[in-house]
Amino acid sequence: MKTLVIIPSRLSASRLPGKPLLKIKGLSIISHVYKKAQEANIGEVFVAAEDQEIIEDVKKNGGEAILTNNNHKTGTDRIYEAFVKLGRTDIDLIMNLQGDEPLMNIEDIQKLNKHMIQTKRDLGTLAAKISNKKVFENHDIVKVITEESLDDTKFPRAINFMRKLSKENNQAYHHLGIYCYNVEILKRFISFKQSQNEIENRLEQLRALDNNINVNVALAKSSPIGVDTKEDFMAIKKIMEYKS
Numbered sequence: 001m002k003t004l005v006i007i008p009s010r011l012s013a014s015r016l017p018g019k020p021l022l023k024i025k026g027l028s029i030i031s032h033v034y035k036k037a038q039e040a041n042i043g044e045v046f047v048a049a050e051d052q053e054i055i056e057d058v059k060k061n062g063g064e065a066i067l068t069n070n071n072h073k074t075g076t077d078r079i080y081e082a083f084v085k086l087g088r089t090d091i092d093l094i095m096n097l098q099g100d101e102p103l104m105n106i107e108d109i110q111k112l113n114k115h116m117i118q119t120k121r122d123l124g125t126l127a128a129k130i131s132n133k134k135v136f137e138n139h140d141i142v143k144v145i146t147e148e149s150l151d152d153t154k155f156p157r158a159i160n161f162m163r164k165l166s167k168e169n170n171q172a173y174h175h176l177g178i179y180c181y182n183v184e185i186l187k188r189f190i191s192f193k194q195s196q197n198e199i200e201n202r203l204e205q206l207r208a209l210d211n212n213i214n215v216n217v218a219l220a221k222s223s224p225i226g227v228d229t230k231e232d233f234m235a236i237k238k239i240m241e242y243k244s
Contacts, residue, residue, distance in 0.1 A: 001116075076096060
């Protein structure tokens with residue numbers, strides 16, 4: 001089976017405008033993510049962006065990028081437009097990697113791809129164990145509840161995704177921003193209107209559940225910090241600069 005990785009990106013993030021082009025060690029966040037995806041070596045990698053500046057930055061750093069419409073409601077709608085523009089008929093799986101998670105573990109990306117190839121599921125994602133109880137209260141961290149507890153071999157279905165959990169739950173995990181779609185399922189997904197549930201919770205994965213598309217979840221090694229705020233950016237910058 002053949003996988004294509006598409007990374008949706010845009011400059012107009014509400015809480016941290018311009019974040020894809022913020023630099024860490026002289027390289028933009030979006031180009032760091034691109035390089036991570038390349039290192040995972042599961043298929044060709046493209047960035048799908050609505051801003052010419054992002055396209056230019058990615059290309060300048062040796063990557064491939066596609067300019068998309070600026071009226072997409074979600075990243076999934078954006079990656080589908082990029083996929084259509086590529087006109088590829090030899091692809092079985094599309095990996096949607098978030099453009100603001102430069103610390104995503106390469107082995108986790110590979111693991112999700114492997115699970116999808118072996119099980120031939122509709123749609124897969126990753127989640128990590130929650131070690132800090134504050135996560136349950138934090139609206140910025142998305143949680144997923146699975147039908148059975150996760151380990152390295154299981155790939156159970158997600159029962160629900162939410163931003164807030166009133167109490168701790170043994171089958172609740174920290175959801176990571178990565179999806180792997182069977183191509184036919186991706187086509188189906190974007191044909192559905194945004195669901196009320198999706199809009200209210202600002203979680204596009206609920207559109208899948210609301211339309212009877214199963215989402216299966218693999219266990220990730222770690223929970224990378226995504227860049228949503230200036231504080232996140234400073235924290236990630238510190239980690240990445242220290243690592244080098």
